[in-house]
Amino acid sequence: MNSVKYLYAAYIATWLIHAFYLGSMLRRYARLKQQLKELARK
Amino acid sequence: MKRLFPILSVITALLLAFALYEALVVAPTERTMGDVQRIFYYHVPSAWTAFLLFFTNLIASIAYLIGKNPKADALAVASAEVGVVFCAVVLVTGPIWARPVWGIWWTWDIRLTTTLVLWLIYVSYLMLRRFSDTAQTPKLAAVLAIFGALDVPLVYFSIWFFRTQHPQPVIGGGGSIDPRMLHVLLINWLAFSCFAILVCWSRFRLENLRHEVEETQALESLIGVANSSAQTKMPLRRGPA
Numbered sequence: 001m002n003s004v005k006y007l008y009a010a011y012i013a014t015w016l017i018h019a020f021y022l023g024s025m026l027r028r029y030a031r032l033k034q035q036l037k038e039l040a041r042k
Numbered sequence: 043m044k045r046l047f048p049i050l051s052v053i054t055a056l057l058l059a060f061a062l063y064e065a066l067v068v069a070p071t072e073r074t075m076g077d078v079q080r081i082f083y084y085h086v087p088s089a090w091t092a093f094l095l096f097f098t099n100l101i102a103s104i105a106y107l108i109g110k111n112p113k114a115d116a117l118a119v120a121s122a123e124v125g126v127v128f129c130a131v132v133l134v135t136g137p138i139w140a141r142p143v144w145g146i147w148w149t150w151d152i153r154l155t156t157t158l159v160l161w162l163i164y165v166s167y168l169m170l171r172r173f174s175d176t177a178q179t180p181k182l183a184a185v186l187a188i189f190g191a192l193d194v195p196l197v198y199f200s201i202w203f204f205r206t207q208h209p210q211p212v213i214g215g216g217g218s219i220d221p222r223m224l225h226v227l228l229i230n231w232l233a234f235s236c237f238a239i240l241v242c243w244s245r246f247r248l249e250n251l252r253h254e255v256e257e258t259q260a261l262e263s264l265i266g267v268a269n270s271s272a273q274t275k276m277p278l279r280r281g282p283a
């Protein structure tokens with residue numbers, strides 16, 4: 001059974017899901033910080 | 043608290059690296075499945091961590107319904123969102139393991155189906171939070187979270203009460219495991235739990251920041267309305283004079 005490719009696929013998929021989520025959180029954080037800055041300028 | 047976050051981040055990164063090494067190198071190779079069995083060291087800890095996060099969501103939702111504390115609501119949102127991410131990992135790694143072992147990616151087995159339903163319940167919870175913007179939304183979401191949490195024990199105990207293709211649980215169930223494998227499994231769970239705490243903590247801070255922005259925007263618009271009404275009233279008062 002050539003199972004190593006499935007093993008790597010599972011581990012890579014796990015970290016891709018986490019990386020995608022962390023990236024989305026960073027984008028939301030940057031957008032909120034920008035909004036706060038604009039509100040402070042007003 | 044600000045110092046604790048980077049310290050915990052470094053510890054978690056080291057722990058995750060060590061857990062990966064243990065899973066790929068130290069853990070013994072399973073006799074019948076071979077290396078694909080090592081998916082278990084990511085799949086099972088992710089499932090346990092997701093359950094833990096959904097349990098946190100349940101406690102925070104009950105706390106919100108009792109005390110109406112916005113911090114409890116923020117914790118409920120944070121834990122549900124991170125729980126959905128971990129549950130997504132379970133739903134992706136499971137079929138990748140099933141393909142070489144069972145010969146199929148997916149089957150409508152009780153454990154798999156209840157896990158998918160659990161994920162869908164919490165996705166609907168997050169959609170409610172995202173697209174409904176009334177004062178009642180946190181209360182409705184908290185009630186939905188309580189019903190959603192009922193699926194967690196159903197997922198866990200489903201393999202005890204129904205005939206299933208899914209392997210038996212390694213702890214508190216009918217399955218057995220090599221002590222070295224159990225050791226690696228627990229290290230991976232510890233690493234993923236620390237990672238989940240960090241991510242949940244960040245998401246909690248993000249939710250608080252979002253509240254701060256919304257409150258400032260509301261205050262700005264109130265000041266704007268007050269200023270414009272003051273300007274429109276001024277000429278009327280001065281008119282007769």
